[in-house]
Amino acid sequence: MRDRDIKVYRPRSLNGLLRLYSLDPDALLYAGGTAIALRAAAGRERPFRLPPRLIMLGNVPELGRITRTPRHLDIGAGVTLGRALSTGRNVLPAVLAQAIASVGTPPVRNLGTIGGNLCAGREDGGAVPSALAVLDGQVELRSAAGARWVRAWLAEPRRGEVLTRVRIPMEEWQAQGFRRLASGLTLAAAARLGRGALETLHFCLAGSDFGLLRSRELEDSLKNARLPLAPRARQGFLRELEERLTIPGLGSYARATAVRLAGWFLDRLDEAGPG
Numbered sequence: 001m002r003d004r005d006i007k008v009y010r011p012r013s014l015n016g017l018l019r020l021y022s023l024d025p026d027a028l029l030y031a032g033g034t035a036i037a038l039r040a041a042a043g044r045e046r047p048f049r050l051p052p053r054l055i056m057l058g059n060v061p062e063l064g065r066i067t068r069t070p071r072h073l074d075i076g077a078g079v080t081l082g083r084a085l086s087t088g089r090n091v092l093p094a095v096l097a098q099a100i101a102s103v104g105t106p107p108v109r110n111l112g113t114i115g116g117n118l119c120a121g122r123e124d125g126g127a128v129p130s131a132l133a134v135l136d137g138q139v140e141l142r143s144a145a146g147a148r149w150v151r152a153w154l155a156e157p158r159r160g161e162v163l164t165r166v167r168i169p170m171e172e173w174q175a176q177g178f179r180r181l182a183s184g185l186t187l188a189a190a191a192r193l194g195r196g197a198l199e200t201l202h203f204c205l206a207g208s209d210f211g212l213l214r215s216r217e218l219e220d221s222l223k224n225a226r227l228p229l230a231p232r233a234r235q236g237f238l239r240e241l242e243e244r245l246t247i248p249g250l251g252s253y254a255r256a257t258a259v260r261l262a263g264w265f266l267d268r269l270d271e272a273g274p275g
């Protein structure tokens with residue numbers, strides 16, 4: 001087949017997209033194309049050939065919507081990272097805004113979409129998935145057969161499914177933190193504080209060596225701890241985290257760096273809580 005035999009579909013509604021994709025689930029969904037381009041650049045195939053059938057998502061209005069209710073914020077899968085940042089400036093939780101801002105460069109964020117980011121795999125360290133993990137974000141996956149909601153950081157569409165939107169609960173967080181190092185090691189965290197104590201902690205580490213690490217048990221070990229944290233509580237948390245990071249393939253330097261990142265967020269809690 002010659003390259004010019006590529007067939008490009010441009011559905012104009014969500015129903016049209018789902019119908020088309022159910023008839024041709026081997027077609028490639030194409031949102032901003034930035035992760036597809038990155039994959040092509042990393043591959044051995046020269047010149048890179050696009051698959052024979054592409055379904056462009058850019059003309060589907062339902063995928064471009066951002067809506068807000070008192071309980072949650074919905075971001076359409078086709079919303080670019082740049083638009084999510086500018087439109088949601090006063091609405092996006094800080095940890096998610098920082099995670100989005102850490103992706104690529106402004107031109108990449110102006111093309112790349114939130115849905116494409118969640119479906120592209122974790123080679124880049126999982127900045128957006130880790131922020132969504134601490135916010136308990138969900139995604140809607142739809143096919144011609146129906147819809148289901150799953151945790152955003154586990155978004156893996158099945159054959160024939162399209163990620164249509166991301167849902168973020170609107171909750172108050174008194175402390176939020178995000179750090180991403182050049183190695184790709186990422187920390188995202190959010191906490192609720194009240195009456196001089198740490199009420200709730202959500203905490204996620206991500207790295208190309210171990211994927212995403214979020215442990216409710218570890219988070220709960222600091223539930224209702226007084227602020228500033230007692231040295232024993234702090235050290236116990238960091239020691240437990242270090243044990244959980246004893247993972248084949250994760251070197252001691254990366255492990256120590258991850259524990260240092262966690263310590264950085266615990267310091268922020270001490271600053272945010274009444275001294």
Ligand SMILES: Cc1cc2nc3c(=O)[nH]c(=O)nc-3n(C[C@H](O)[C@H](O)[C@H](O)COP(=O)(O)OP(=O)(O)OC[C@H]3O[C@@H](n4cnc5c(N)ncnc54)[C@H](O)[C@@H]3O)c2cc1C
Nearest residue numbers: 029031032033034035036104112113115116117119124163
């Ligand atoms: C120079 C450069 C730097 C980058 N840096 C980063 C970085 O720092 N961090 C990072 O996370 N990423 C990075 N990326 C990767 C990429 O830009 C982002 O992940 C981006 O958000 C992908 O979105 P997209 O719309 O371009 O996805 P696309 O490339 O269009 O699609 C990616 C994959 O998702 C599938 N897909 C897309 N939308 C949907 C949908 N709605 N439902 C189901 N499947 C879908 C596609 O079929 C494809 O398999 C970088 C890319 C480049 C080129």
